[in-house]
Amino acid sequence: MEDHKRKATSVTLFLAMTLISLTNGDINSIQLNDDVLGLIVFKSDLHDPSSHLKSWNEDDASPCSWSYVKCNPKTSRVTELSLSGLGLTGKISRGIQKLQHLKTLSLSNNNLTGSIMSLSNNNNLQKLDLSHNNLSGTLSDDLFTNCSSLTYLSLSHNHLEGQIPSTLFRCSVLNTLNLSSNRFSGNPSFVSVFWKLERLRALDLSFNTLSGTLPLGIHSLHSLKVLQLQGNQFSGPLPSDIGLCPHLNRVDLSFNSFSGEVPVTFQRLKSLNHLDLSKNLLSGGFPVWIGDMTGLVHLDFSQNELTGALPSSIGSLRSLKVIILSGNKFSGEIPESLESCKELESVQLKGNSFVGSIPNGLFNLGLQEIDFSGNGLTGLVPRGSSRLFESLVTLDLSHNSLTGNIPSEVGMFSNLRYLNLSWNKFNTRVPPKIEFLQNLTVLDLRNCELIGLVPADICESQSLQILQLDGNSLTGSIPDGIGNCSSLKLLSLSHNNLTGPIPKSLSKLQDLEILKLEANKLSGEIPKELGGLHNLLLVNISFNRLIGRLPNGEVFQSLDKSALQGNLGICSPLLKGPCRMNVSKPIFIDPNSYGNRNNNEGRHGNRTSSGSSKYHNGMFLSVSVVVAISAVILIFLGVIIVTLLNASVRRKLAFVDNALESIFSGSSKSGRSLVAGKLVMLNSRTSRSSSSSQEFARNPESHLNKASRIGEGVFGAVYKAPLGEQGRNLAVKKLVPSPIIENLEDFDREVRILAKAKHPNLVLIKGYYWTPEMQLLVSEYIPNGNLQSKLHEKEPSTPPLSWDARYRIILGTAKGLAYLHHTCRPTTIHFNLKPSNILLDEKHNPKISDFGLSRLVTQDGNTTSNNRFQNALGYVAPELECQNLRVNEKCDVYGFGVLILELVTGRRPVEYGEDSVVILTDHVRVMLEQGNVLECIDPTMEDEYSEDEVLPVVKLALVCTSQIPSNRPTMAEIVQILQVITSPVPPHRMLDTF
Template sequence: MSSLIATGWWHACAQSARSGMERSTMAARWWLLLLIGLAAAAAGVVRGQGGAPDTTGFINIDCGLPEKSRYVDDVTKLKFTSDEAFTDGAGTIHNVSADYATASTTTDRSLYTVRSFPDGARNCYTLPSVVPGSKYLVRARFMYGNYDGLSKPPAFDLYLGVNFWQTVTVPSADWLGIAEVIAVVPDDSVQVCLANTGAGTPFISGLDLRPLANSLYQQANATQGLVLVDRRNFGVGGNATAGGVRYPDDTYDRVWLPWSNPPAEWSDISTTEKVQNTIAGLFDVPSVVMQTAITTRNSSKPIQVSWDTHPNHDYPDPGMFFTFYVSELELLTGNAVRQFNISVNGIIWTKQPYKPVYLSTDSLYNAAPHRSYSRYNFSLYAAGNSTLPPILNAVEVFSVVSTGNVGTDAQDVSAITSIKARYQVKKGWAGDPCAPKNLAWNGISCSYGISTPPRITSLNMSYSGLSGDISSYFANLKEIKYLDLSNNNLTGSIPIVLSQLQFLTVLDLTGNQLNGSIPSALLKRSQDGGLTLWYGNNPNLCSNSSSCQLPQKKSNSMIAVYVAVPVVVIGAVAVLLLFLIKKNEAKGSVKPHILGSGLPSHSQNGSEHTSLQQLHNRQFTYKDLAVITNNFQRVLGRGGFGPVYDGFLKDGTHVAVKVRGESSDQGYTEFLSEAQTLTKIHHKNLVALIGYCKEGDYLALVYEHMSEGTLEDKLRGKGSNTRSLTWKQRLRIVLDSAQGLEYLHKACSPRFVHRDVKSSNILLNANFEAKVADFGLTKAFKCDNDTHVSTIRVVGTRGYLAPEYVTTYLVTEKIDIYSFGVVLLEVVTGQPHILKCPEPVSIIQWTQQRLSRGNIEDVVDTRMQGDHYDINGVWKVVDVALKCTAQDAKQRPTMTNVVSQLKECLELEENRFREDLSDTYVTGSSIDRNSSYSTYATELSQGSTTFEMEHNLRKMPKRDIGLPTLR
């Protein structure tokens, strides 16, 4: 798509489908189509009785219209407004040349003016009042019209928020272009940005926003959007005015264009009867579109249509979606039969003939994008027993773009936006501050975490004409390291809140008009070497010679006294404690026995002794463990606590002995936490503690043995049995694990948060039943009303840590859910939680990037090649995983909900039919509305993250969607 989508609407599609057509004739007819008007708005609600559809949520912008100007479009009756309030005052407005603002070119008033952006690398429109997690159609309109008198049509890039949308390439002054994208918007507003690529000044004529029902266009989800290539209404001949369908006939204001200059062998058919839309929840096609169709005059001739792909710098091999809408418009009598097949580039797409239903809308489409060709030639041809030629009512064609990139941390955005407004910054600051990297704001540097939003780490606002005091908003940039406010006209004192920036290493305040003194906290950090502080050339700052110095330190002799006394005291206490401990140990060795029957004290303090007395498991000595493990001969694995050894009790019970290693950064606290936790919890999906050893500094825990090792090893092919887990085994494992975590979160009293959920802490027994292990970092809630626990440090494993836990240290159940979402992605993909490709990237980003191509096979573990599984279940697990790893903890499900979803996935897998379907297309009418999967479809339509759906409930083997025969 190196050129605009409208190239597909007005030019490229018609050219690719009918080579040799005259461009001038076709263009003139499409200019006439714009008599309908290209501005409008569809609310995505059901059409009311006796009136036009509700337009709630519509935004109709005429770019370049003078401020506060308004008008009503003559055709659609939609109200258009100036773009002044949406642009933050950027850009300049122009009228197109009078040669193009005429009825012979277009009567669409919104194309008579433009706003251009000669300054800045990126300029943006902000469209407000968006419902987060909902689906929208965003449409931009363009007519250059030689507005600048240069006769140099430009090219530039469009972005939807921080995600590349497409390249706009303007071929001529009279070219009318449309760029349209369907996407899920994660926030309460959405930005449309024009980026200067050095090929001319970006401009725009109009901008529309249309809410869509979330059940529509299931291929558009949280990680991928659909860019319109073509939307056609067949059966209206070359009459553009009669054939163009949009609002109010289409309640979403989609524009259905006729196929211009149809071949002579085509024949138009139509009906005045209403066509029932039995698949309205998935494809809400207006009846007026379906009331017309084409067929061929000779039943032996196929209907042939084709589309070209348009690669660009971000998508050299764009994925494509094709949806064919079909309804039988003739009441067939006698022995008349209409059945047809579809082929793509000579290869059969439909393995069995398709028969359209009388006056009922149906669809044939590929559920995953296809990317095998640069040109797609479709042929619809009559089946062998058909007496009538094929029929086609409408078509939609989309390419796929990624919407998985995340913007800058919300707190940083709020802070820098407030700073921008406070000082009226004119530095070309538009769009997201940090993303994408190549468009980051001038003077700003950012850190880009693997699984967290970008953070602002450096801000250079020197020589920026700043005046007034230093805003407290700077203190909200919590991860900033370098702050340069030099050579401005800042006044007032240095705010003490700047000392709260714990990562700040350089602060340059040189060359301002600051007064007063420097906060002592900043001075101390500067003198300690943790902060480089420059404040020269501020005439009124530190005017008192002592106001920029810390109080004098005590003399060296006094410091020596202050230090020596406590050292001597502490040393004496330590010697006494050591003597007592040695004396106690000399009384004899510890005998194995059941706790609670006179446990001898090995404690360093009374609280430790009390805690160990609460355990109701078996205590072992070091000698016992040496016997059990055959002198620690066989190592099963290693963790953060230390090595794990294989062992057997005297009664033959197989056990695993986890011993604290000398280099372990985990000590008695984690040991005691795990032992205490495991005495309070008992669940079939949690590893059971058999006993412990605490002898001097020697710490060990004895567990039930899990013969199949860790889930991580099984996914990576490690261990003696390298055979890959089947999809059904994987589902059972994650369901078992989720049930164990649900027990911790809901059934325990007090409730627990694991804090270290990962694939290496999920163990498997001989029956491949999963149990969650390693409770050394577990935290308990004090009471049922607690919502979080505050800690003083972040613990866990990089790549599994929830972003809010890293920044706030607050422990909630949602941090386990985030980590479990990462585990789910590992189970589906077989990939580690952090990949090197070649730079480190989280499995979340890796999955989102691949899903943006639309094919689930791009992420499914290749070790499951040949394993038949329910593709719907795979999509659903991925959907659950991405919901679990949502950046906003409030959007994550509960573990109870996760368990419920995984049970449905397992049910889908267990109930799938064994026969292989040969059909490579999907029909919208094949949905069983009473099935459990239909319930899933409803949940997807209501959720913030939706994924493409397979609508044929006879379950399929792995390669069964997305035109697989064309690979």
């Protein structure tokens, strides 16, 4: 109430001062207060949760002593207002218009909403920064009618849309313009407006929806140093006159649909140090004249359609540090002249058709990353130099035809973290001294034709988190030393010739999540100690010679047949055949064996009579007796537990009844009144005194019964209840217990944050119900079910999803995730994306559910410490299986990529066959490399889909599921790509090299 009074007072004073300034002849005496009144009015439209603006007092004669305000010392007029990063919400009010002498206005990194008001009456403004807010709407034409002094303008990372006003050219002295990460659209005809800003030094229009062919004229920007147009929908050839901007040092045109060859005029850009043309449709050969661009430090031509061999002139780029040419169609040998680039740190040539051997000289440089995977390279792995031993962090030579020994020098790479030599033809032993790699986290030697034993000291470094040796010819037993891999999360030794028992030392691997031992010759019983590995998500021990009972751990008790079959005698109801046990001999207890041993020996003269006496006079405990005694004890404990639970339930029901007795006796005066046992509706006009709401609030558990149950997930069971307007059903999720939701204030705050997320592709949170014993989350009810039921669990009579419906689901889900990642404040990561969390309306428009719930049921929703959410096997990003990283947006991108593949193929992310496990992402990637990807498409769609749409979508999915998080696009980029695929721009060749 006080805030409303203060706001009303401020607005009144503002209007009064405006009237006085128009009628009073003594203007100067009034102007001294204009800045005070303007700032107070501006403040009245803001919410300042941290009280940063508490020094702003409307009774002060001057604002020059206020926080974040600077004045001209001579005139005492406000010249600078910098409120960046203060967590402010609200709108930019007209009070700013009173600051006639303002030169700098910075409101970036807040949560301001609404449109951008005109500042046309201020001709002194030089810097305007409104970036990283939630501003929306279009820009009016009069916004730039009086910007003759403006030199810096940034409106980036908002939700502005429409065309950019043509009046922008009036900002004639503008040198920095950043409109990136918005929704600006339009064809290239308006782009020529930018070419008129001849003093521009930096132009950033990246990540909008600008389209069409760029017109010539950029050469008029003689002072331009930075040009960033990535992440739009530009097409056609690259503007040739870019090469006529002599001062350019950074050009990024990636993630568009530019085609044709790289213009030869680019060779004139002697000052250019960063050139990124990746993820376009460029064709032709690698520019022979590239050696003329001697200033290049970063060169990225990846994911295009460039062909031919690399020219030797590439060796003239003596300042080059990063070269990325992955995902093209280059052929021939890697030029030895590349060794002349002495400053190189990263060389990425993945997914081309290079042949021949690896130049030895490259391994004498101080490289940090080498990725030559997915080519046709042959010969030996170079031994490397002392310089490389200290610098190399990532080495990926997988999917080639390399031969010979893996050099022992591999053990000397002191900083190596990622080593992948899989899918080669080495026919050698596991390299010695591998234990010396103290920083190694990933070791992938799959399908390398390795022979010999698994080294006993392979885990001496203590840092290894992924160890994959499957698909080789390793023999001998699994060494006990494997238990020293204290950080191991993935252990895969499948498809070898390993013998002997599974070592008990595996029980030391408390971080282990995936254990694959299938297709070996392992024997004996599975150590019961493995049941204590509480982080295990996946185990496969099929096709060995194992016997006996399974350990008691949850994962072992839930294994399906495919993970157990092919053994000699494992005891499981899923398997047919004998259950074999290594049963110990019966236990004999002789009462005479203690204290009378000598007498017994004298009394019985031979071993036979002695043994007979011990059998008849002693006690014999068989296995069946032990089992019977255990059963009696369990039954007794069960009776006690049931009795205690009944008493607990009675206490809970009494508490609920008492707490709910007076909920609806009157309306609350405050929307934030926190009362235990209260049904709080946030996004509904439902009367709180409606009979359905009252009945539910009095006894909620009576409505949460089996008949009303509609689903269950990792966050809890879901029911439907008539709590909506006019008795319409809403979804009620009974949340699993957690320390966060045990506090009403914390729970209320988190739910209200989630309820603010409003998007057509998100399930709307309606309210909640809280008591110490039970927490419910109320959301809109989607009656058409989820994607899981439509895709994997549909009835035979139900028609399959059409391609149009599947594409609508893909695009809508992408838009919903993009909203969570780029619009929500705070940024929300789903972390549990899978088909069962994608609800569908009658037109198959998707609505994402369960977003943000990881914050409600974990101590820290941004870490991977809680295994509850990693049960979505196949959807979890690989980096979360190898190190305890913080969850970020890239994890959702990976899960979204898997979701795309499910929709396109109709298959599950992980499928178990008779003697194999099929990982969907790997399967589709291999099929694409073999040119048979169309065989992966769901046959139930028959021929109703367009290959020009399906193929780019598949390739986008494979990019999203890249093993390296930085290679995955953002959700905003994904939405733009999906929109391009169905746009008039021909998409059939888009993303061909992903």
